[in-house]
Amino acid sequence: MSEPEPEQTGAPDTTASEQADLDAPGFADLGVHPDVLRALAEVGYETPSPIQAATIPALMDGSDVVGLAQTGTGKTAAFALPILSKIDPANSATQALVLAPTRELALQVAEAFGRYSAHLPRLTVLPIYGGSSYTVQLNGLRRGAQVVVGTPGRVIDHLERGTLDLSKLDYLVLDEADEMLQMGFAEDVERILADTPEYKQVALFSATMPSGIRKLTSKYLHDPVEVTVKAKTATAENISQRYIQVAGPRKMDALTRILETEPFEAMIVFVRTKQATEEVAERLRARGFNAAAINGDIPQSMRERTIAALKEGGAKGLDILVATDVAARGLDVERISHVLNYDIPHDTESYVHRIGRTGRAGRSGAAVLFVSPRERHLLKAIEKATRSRLVEAELPTVDDVNAQRVAKFRDSITSGLGKPGLEMFRRLIEDYERDADVPMADIAAALALQTRDGEEFLMAPEPPPDARRERRERRDRDDRGPIRRPGEGFATYRIDVGKKHKVVPGAIVGAIANEGGLHRSDFGHISIRPDFSLVELPPKLPAETMKALSHTKIQGVPINLRLDTGGRGSSGERGSYGDRSYGDRSYGDRGDRGGKRPQGGGARPKKPFKKKSW
Secondary structure, three states: OOOOOOOOOOOOOOOHHHHHHHHOOOOHHHOOOHHHHHHHHHHOOOOOOHHHHHHHHHHHOOOOEEEEOOOOOOHHHHHHHHHHHHOOOOOOOOOEEEEOOOHHHHHHHHHHHHHHOOOOOOOOEEEEOOOOOHHHHHHHHHHOOOEEEEOHHHHHHHHHHOOOOOOOOOEEEEOOHHHHHHOOOHHHHHHHHHOOOOOOEEEEEEOOOOHHHHHHHHHHOOOOEEEEOOOOOOOOOOEEEEEEEOOHHHHHHHHHHHHHHOOOOOEEEEOOOHHHHHHHHHHHHHOOOOEEEEOOOOOHHHHHHHHHHHHHOOOOOOOEEEEOOOOOOOOOOOOOOEEEEOOOOOOHHHHHHHHOOOOHHHOOEEEEEEEOHHHHHHHHHHHHHHOOOOEEOOOOOHHHHHHHHHHHHHHHHHHHHOOOOHHHHHHHHHHHHHHHOOOHHHHHHHHHHHHHOOOOOOOOOOOOHHHHHHHHHHHHHHHHOOOOOOOOOOEEEEEOOOHHHOOOHHHHHHHHHHHHOOOHHHOOEEEEOOOOEEEEEOOOOOHHHHHHHOOOEEOOEEOOOEEOOOOEOOOOOEOOOOOOEOOOOOOOOOOOOOOOOOOOOOOOOOOOOOOOOO
């Protein structure tokens, strides 16, 4: 699971521009419940971010809210904290529903709710989304979950099955509403809203305000408080920023080359997940680097020892820290000269926060970003938001690495010549040279070889491009079977949704992948025709996959997946696939869709909200 977005973006550095935060209200001043405040203190949040400071009082007061803010500004806490402060943990009914466009975001939001409700033992948070086990979700709903976080398709599915009851709903949140509409969830959202009580508190969060969002706002929100917050995206001028394009499997090799060739005093390597911190740190230690992991699961005492070792550095200290965004919050170590983004962050605020760990106290710093070909759009988003252009850098070559290894070997000899005890070993070697009649150079080489413990001293030359391609294809065949080119190894399937249903490739991929348990690599060409679409999939889909897809709907229309026989559709077009391909994008959940129902839940009088008893 990817790690949740950092919610507390109140800047952790003690700069002049942040001095005003000292006079800003704290979370307690905003009316947040004491048990929630305890959890916030443990997470490390001290000062509300701008959107939190503006949104929490309005939600605590019972007002509907429209929040215009980018990801990474702290919006999850902005709606989670007031909901948790007002909800009734003693009542097992579903009182709060958060709709998110993708399963990843749903999981992140649910995890955030879990952190903030750590001291509300009777409260349950349940994520529901397509592609996951129904059993777990059904059991969770039967037991009762006061907070449900879900994707529209799966929420509709549970509503139609009668397994999700929203009759007692008090709070509804539409997170990243513009993204939901862009992915074709408009009808699904309205379908869900129609099943909710008329009197409820609604919070809508969006990065932009297109006409579709305006329509939802005017129809379903009553006299909302509108909050607009722009993300802080300034980056320090004393930090050089560059990126290296490197595929995921080669990241560790790329990191090793940088560590061997680039002088640095101390470095933080940022990854997305807690598990990755341990894995990357362990692999670095296996390569001889002094590295340690830090994440949210590490006890405070160990965190303090690790940071102290990083400040000390040297033989007894620590030079490389592998961390997550949350774990590194508030970290202030002057000797950090480099920040390396092993995993590119999904929001610009995290990027700014990360690189702010270097260049402290007026010193210069360096920031390096690893970018895979599929992540170029994230790089462009960072450049646009920070109004700075990252310089593309080349990965150090094998010759660069070997030159550094030779130079360090020579330096180690020079350093050893001045150490005490040299005279005794000189006599031993001279005796061996005389008795064995072996040249001194051979003796020195044998001793140096012993120190390698069987490891290669020089990095092997890279194979030529053709050999690398052949090796990669061989590895791919081992991992995934034979490589398939467009049209090869696929069968063409027909589904009963097309352009007139306003479907896009992402909606098709999301619905079939999520409900059928398929991977993105299982999709070939997608051709969207006026009233049907053609999708390339594996020729023999498992029976359980076909069964799962037999109930799948897109835009409320059953897809009726079956093998295409090449016949004509109602539009008169033959059922051969076109040239529209599914690209390397990650689409959100498009699970089972419900049929359209009469719309309701329009504008209604404002209901006074009272803080619930505990």
